Amino acid sequence: QQQVKQSPQSLIVQKGGISIINCAYENTAFDYFPWYQQFPGKGPALLIAIRPDVSEKKEGRFTISFNKSAKQFSLHIMDSQPGDSATYFCAATSGTYKYIFGTGTRLKVLA
């Protein structure tokens, strides 16, 4: 019940395309859902986050869509660029210190 399932494991998108990464959870106590972006040789960095009281949050080309009833949330990267090539992790927490991370999606955007 503490797991966060992330898919796909890897994703290849053409420049200008839309990248979509999905996550699903079971624990209804989760109330904060961050996405982290990790470049090779670097630590994960917070990209965007959402709370379950909204269904969508947009920051530039990055959008989180949240479906509370389905217990799913997804990251959409519009107009994907080669510089977006990285590994993306979703996570969930219930307001405590413990983040439950997804297994990661390796995104490659072709020029």
Added chain:
Amino acid sequence: DAGVIQSPRHEVTEMGQEVTLRCKPISGHNSLFWYRQTMMRGLELLIYFNNNVPIDDSGMPEDRFSAKMPNASFSTLKIQPSEPRDSAVYFCASSLAQGDIQYFGAGTRLSVL
């Protein structure tokens, strides 16, 4: 702010040796985390400190692993003796308070031969 600082960035050691990883959290942050990242298991929380006190060490794999936080600006993760299966990237992260955004360091890539 310089962010979370970890050292060394890379460590290569032989099985049986002691390994010490170091972390300097962001100034003013009172929560510190040690994570391990592997291809097989992803990001795993090893230990969590709040105000320099270990709160949750349930993720520490076994007694060979130990962590300390002697003051608010320094923490260590020690593996003694090290084994090849300990090879991974170890991240330190800090947050302003419990439940706040976690900021990660660049990690230490450990290879145990």
